[in-house]
Amino acid sequence: MPPAVLDALRTTFGFPAFRGVQADVVARVLAGERTLAVMPTGAGKSLTYQLPSVMLDGTCLVVSPLIALMHDQLRAAEAVGIRAATLTSADDNRDETIARFRAGALDLLYVAPERASSEGFRNLLGQAPLSLFAIDEAHCVSEWGHDFRPDYRLLRPLLDRFPDVPRLALTATADAHTRADILEQLGIPHDGMIVAGFDRPNIRYHIAPRASTTQQIADVVADNPGAGIVYVQSRAGTERLAESLQKTGRPVRAYHAGLDPAIRRANQAAFVASEDMVMCATVAFGMGIDKPDVRFVAHAGLPKSIEGYYQETGRAGRDGDPAVAHLFWGADDFAKARQRIGEVEPARQLGERVRLNALGALVETAGCRRAILLRHFGENPADQCGNCDNCLNPPAATDATQVARKFLSAVFRTGQMFGTGYVEQVLLGQSTERSMTNGHENLSVWGIVEGEEAALLKPVARALLLRDALRANAHGGLEFGPGARALLKGEATLSMIVPPKRERRRRGDASGGSEANPVGDPLFEALRVKRRELAQAAQVPPYVIFHDSVLREMASNRPATLAALGRVAGVGSKKLDAYGQAFLAVIKDH
Structure with missing residues (x-):
């Protein structure tokens, strides 16, 4: 990676190095290539177009599906010194934004797919240089995807009108079928796909x-x-x-x-x-x-x-x-x-x-x-x-096939018209006015479940419904589904998890709260208080100032000078100028 790119990464974002496949994606963008990047949430997708936006001539157009998402990303971009704007129905500075775009005074311009696909907007884009098309949440383009947005499928004419402008599609959620559809719909070659993996180990x-x-x-x-x-x-x-x-x-x-x-x-x-x-x-x-x-x-x-x-x-x-x-x-x-x-x-x-x-x-x-x-x-x-x-x-597993067959038999012999609770009562032999009136106490399945099998009835009913061996009818009664026959005829078995008993945890144990934040560290807590004050004054969320990970490194390393604070990962030059002295004062007090 050229030194100028790493220098921009350090100066703008405060990061000493790229993470994961970020470097591969940025390299393709800077080389003018068309790319699909499949990266898990939290892997730093936005950096792969934000960094090129400050290094390339012209404006990077970011297509994003929701106004609220665009405004969140706008705050984060402005916080590190990127010249950014949104052009949405919720913005009252439309004329100012268009003027900034025409003057070449924007690194990033965020728009919704509905606006991006309009003819009038395509004409506007011809009035100033473009550096990059970034299509966020690109799985929305695929009818096969779980979050289909029809307007995403109208983006291709816009992209093709500017064939020399690189295009970058980004998603965290796309199976193989959806990825192939994204490539086809957005005109990206198959060798232009970078898949970082889907694991979120944290x-x-x-x-x-x-x-x-x-x-x-x-x-x-x-x-x-x-x-x-x-x-x-x-x-x-x-x-x-x-x-x-x-x-x-x-x-x-x-x-x-x-x-x-x-x-x-x-x-x-x-x-x-x-x-x-x-x-x-x-x-x-x-x-x-x-x-x-x-x-x-x-x-x-x-x-x-x-x-x-x-x-x-x-x-x-x-x-x-x-x-x-x-x-x-x-x-x-x-x-x-x-x-x-x-x-x-x-x-x-x-x-x-x-x-x-x-x-x-x-x-x-x-x-x-x-x-x-x-x-x-x-x-x-x-x-x-x-x-x-x-x-x-690890949960224990048990063979619940016999209990499943008894349950299915009871559903059949009671006419496939009663709910789970009543079928359980029949199997347990619990007499009620309803069971006497229906004559079900004379059935061969009456009271045939007892002892340890009784505890399995509810989870067995749940498993049979999950596997489509049972279905609920319009009135809430149970009837056979396609999976019932194989179980009753001995052609299938039902192995079932016995969930471990849940022990009450102390507050914070489940999320790793004590791992994520050094709870009880007075300096860390004081840094969070200062961050909260600065965020309220700037009317931005606290994480826009600094993430907790940045505060943890401050609390651990205790930098005493601006130069030392600037070496903390996540402290770029603009944030150092804006907030450095305030956080150094907190560190000095401790």
């Missing part, structure tokens, strides 16, 4: 069946003192859960598409600025989150796909510090998902079933969660990662 994955969801989520909140996101499946559910979590003493807000736009914006702004807020949200709280210090993500129900799960959990720990991802699922999640698949157009049903089966494998495995995730994206990981629930506390 995220610890935990997956468990739902029991008492509110209490399970409250435990996650209590165990993790930093900021967190809880994904809920319904709008009303986000508000109910947010209200319940207020009892934890943490600041909690709700976010969903049905809220008044002003309230949504205020809640998102409060979350981005906070260091300990919990946001209960639907997936509408999505790609617009560019907050690096999220310490946990929890799912209060099944996500829509492995890709969705990967992307949503990837919003934790983007700063590289330890983070945790919890998923609480129920068999009814799979039943509802299969019903939804039956309602989509036939051409999409196969792909949707593949995605659902992949989720089933993830939640049901007794092996490494991370290995399941990474294999889904075409990687060949080690059998154990050492940082998921199954690797840290």
